Amino acid sequence: MSATTSRGSQTWFTPFNVITSAIIIVGLVITFLRFTKGLGAVTHLSHDNPWGLWISFDLLVGVALAAGGYVTSAAVYLFGLRKYHSAVRPAVLTGFLGYALVVFALHYDVGRPWRLPYPFIMQQGTTSLLFEVAACVALYLTVLFLEFVPAALEWLGLKRVRDLITRLTLALTILGVVLSTLHQSSLGALFLIAPSKLHPLWYSPYLPVYFFVSSIIAGLSMVIFESTLSHHYFADKMDQTHLDEKEGVTLGFGKAASLVLAGYFFIKLMGVAGGDNWRLLGTSYGLWFLVEMIGFIALPAFLYAVGVRNKDLPLIKWTALWTIIGIVLNRLTVGLIAFNWQLPPSRRYFPHWMEIAISIFIVTVGIVVFKFIVTRMPIFYEHPEYKDAH
Amino acid sequence: MSISRRKFLGWVGAAGVGTVVARSAHASGNKHFEGYPGSFGVLHDMTRCVGCRSCEAACNHVNSLPAPEQPFTDLSVLMQERRTTEKSFTVVNKYSVASRQTPLFRKIQCNHCLEPACASACFVKAFQKTSTGAVIYDPSVCVGCRYCMIACPFEIPAYEYNEALSPRVMKCTLCYPRISQGQLPGCVEACPMEALTFGKREDLIETARERIRQFPGRYVDHIYGETEMGGTSWLYLSGVPFSQVGMREDLGVTPAPELTFGALSVVPIVAGLWPVLLTGIYAISKRKEIIFQQELEAVKKAAQSRSKEEI
Numbered sequence A: 001m002s003a004t005t006s007r008g009s010q011t012w013f014t015p016f017n018v019i020t021s022a023i024i025i026v027g028l029v030i031t032f033l034r035f036t037k038g039l040g041a042v043t044h045l046s047h048d049n050p051w052g053l054w055i056s057f058d059l060l061v062g063v064a065l066a067a068g069g070y071v072t073s074a075a076v077y078l079f080g081l082r083k084y085h086s087a088v089r090p091a092v093l094t095g096f097l098g099y100a101l102v103v104f105a106l107h108y109d110v111g112r113p114w115r116l117p118y119p120f121i122m123q124q125g126t127t128s129l130l131f132e133v134a135a136c137v138a139l140y141l142t143v144l145f146l147e148f149v150p151a152a153l154e155w156l157g158l159k160r161v162r163d164l165i166t167r168l169t170l171a172l173t174i175l176g177v178v179l180s181t182l183h184q185s186s187l188g189a190l191f192l193i194a195p196s197k198l199h200p201l202w203y204s205p206y207l208p209v210y211f212f213v214s215s216i217i218a219g220l221s222m223v224i225f226e227s228t229l230s231h232h233y234f235a236d237k238m239d240q241t242h243l244d245e246k247e248g249v250t251l252g253f254g255k256a257a258s259l260v261l262a263g264y265f266f267i268k269l270m271g272v273a274g275g276d277n278w279r280l281l282g283t284s285y286g287l288w289f290l291v292e293m294i295g296f297i298a299l300p301a302f303l304y305a306v307g308v309r310n311k312d313l314p315l316i317k318w319t320a321l322w323t324i325i326g327i328v329l330n331r332l333t334v335g336l337i338a339f340n341w342q343l344p345p346s347r348r349y350f351p352h353w354m355e356i357a358i359s360i361f362i363v364t365v366g367i368v369v370f371k372f373i374v375t376r377m378p379i380f381y382e383h384p385e386y387k388d389a390h
Numbered sequence B: 001m002s003i004s005r006r007k008f009l010g011w012v013g014a015a016g017v018g019t020v021v022a023r024s025a026h027a028s029g030n031k032h033f034e035g036y037p038g039s040f041g042v043l044h045d046m047t048r049c050v051g052c053r054s055c056e057a058a059c060n061h062v063n064s065l066p067a068p069e070q071p072f073t074d075l076s077v078l079m080q081e082r083r084t085t086e087k088s089f090t091v092v093n094k095y096s097v098a099s100r101q102t103p104l105f106r107k108i109q110c111n112h113c114l115e116p117a118c119a120s121a122c123f124v125k126a127f128q129k130t131s132t133g134a135v136i137y138d139p140s141v142c143v144g145c146r147y148c149m150i151a152c153p154f155e156i157p158a159y160e161y162n163e164a165l166s167p168r169v170m171k172c173t174l175c176y177p178r179i180s181q182g183q184l185p186g187c188v189e190a191c192p193m194e195a196l197t198f199g200k201r202e203d204l205i206e207t208a209r210e211r212i213r214q215f216p217g218r219y220v221d222h223i224y225g226e227t228e229m230g231g232t233s234w235l236y237l238s239g240v241p242f243s244q245v246g247m248r249e250d251l252g253v254t255p256a257p258e259l260t261f262g263a264l265s266v267v268p269i270v271a272g273l274w275p276v277l278l279t280g281i282y283a284i285s286k287r288k289e290i291i292f293q294q295e296l297e298a299v300k301k302a303a304q305s306r307s308k309e310e311i
């Protein structure tokens, strides 16, 4: 640890440090504007478009991509796939950071962020799906925190507390899966109330199911993709178990992703059939829908299958990235592109550059914190004193 | 047709409006709701409206909203289609329709739905359907998530985006403070053409039916708001199909809360069944592992004893 710090002080001006600092400074300036001049000064939000990039990207995409935490811990602790054990900690950490950032980002978007606890302490709007989302996200953030905390406690050397909390693993995992099922699906269900605003190709009574199933896909793909990235940048931190199991994780998760993508394709198709929306496929929105269905669902399902069959790890990794892009596009489509599709172009929304800058700022903060943690705490390796203790 | 103050005060007494400040927002519940009996509404007869903007001016005045950029007497603003904003709770739009020589005018404001989407969507219950019929908003609890704006099918609520610290959702209140005291809504009182009629919703529907019956050539045979999205307190009569005056005819009759009812009812199922299922799965995979270990042990032992025998 001390080695990192001393080396850091000598060569502070690395490209990584320079770029992240620049982003963070810009982010802080916009933060100041946001809280002194109001949302109007930094966003293109309007009365017609009350939700913009910060909801579609920071919330919808953020939560979907943070699904790796529950997917992995369910696979390992509930479905008995213990051979993937080394994937749990990185996935839980990214999940925890992901959710923490989502909550952080919401403070920019809502009008009076200091009132965010109001739905719990003042009046419970239990008829609102947003209430369900808020409650589940708040609880799940706590669960992820408890799942992550053993790593921090090992780092700090607090053995007793750490042992106490690891005993909760099973309960926490089950709670995590329940909460994730609920809020991943509810994010889709948020739009159920606006059938007149969301394009019929995306509006479906199955929206919650779509969001839930695609969150599993996102979770699996993120674990594969992150492990590639981490391996690239933090290989020196990884222990032999992690390196040995990595290939197994990639193949196993790739196979699962392929199957779930195939299922997702069919339930999406059922949605079109159920709404009898075939004729809409010929419109420009239909074309976009087909791009998503074929290019970002059917294609990666196929590529994952091929990759797993030929044990072609690079192919699986690239497919993971492609799938993630597909999920991002899906959430942006539901939240922005296909939402308010009937309004004339002059009343549609396009993000202000400062909205984009804040989203980049938040992702950057996440990366910096992630880097801080994995270079210090036992994430990619087992703490020598706790081997086999999991 | 507009209502005399005496008669109106009588109704207020009858409906107990002065005392009943509705307790719970029934409208945000999950049961179908036909509207509070005796609740109020307004009938807007577009065939009578001349687009003078008097209602806009009156609304601005009674709600103490900021002065507009162009005065209310300036009718050139009618050239553009406008919507409600945080500074104007109501606007009048002009529609030139091919089948008529004279244009039609439509006044937009909150429709005060019987089962409001905004109230059902709000996660702090900041919106309330009162027994007067008015859907009112409480800024003291609003978090500013703007889900109500996503939910409203009529695109009514507006937001104070330029308020840094205390932004509010802004919309027509059906002049709740005024009608609670037995006064007419500002816009209704100001209308010189009696294009706006305030009254009990049931009576307004009767009045509207009567007008359609008497002058079938003048009206299309539909009262907009009677069933749309489960019904609204504000009702409309038009001389042309409603889609030609910018009103959506594809909203259906399902009240908003029903759209999310299914998704909400899944919650207890997931919360109840998932833990049981998952624990079961855990037990099975655990058991498999134990059996696997036992078999492994057995094989090892067998191999050991065999190798011993061989020696």
Ligand code: SF4
Binding pocket: B109, B110, B111, B112, B113, B116, B117, B118, B119, B135, B151, B152, B153, B154, B155, B156, B157, B171
């Ligand atoms: S018109 Fe919109 S804002 Fe008014 S009550 Fe209905 S849903 Fe709410």
Ligand code: SF4
Binding pocket: B121, B122, B123, B124, B125, B126, B127, B141, B142, B143, B144, B145, B146, B147, B148, B149, B169
């Ligand atoms: S913006 Fe305010 S009133 Fe609207 S849903 Fe959110 S908390 Fe409720």
Ligand code: SF4
Binding pocket: B058, B059, B060, B062, B063, B089, B090, B109, B171, B172, B173, B174, B175, B185, B186, B187, B188
């Ligand atoms: S009822 Fe009152 S608040 Fe609503 S439009 Fe009329 S004057 Fe404005």
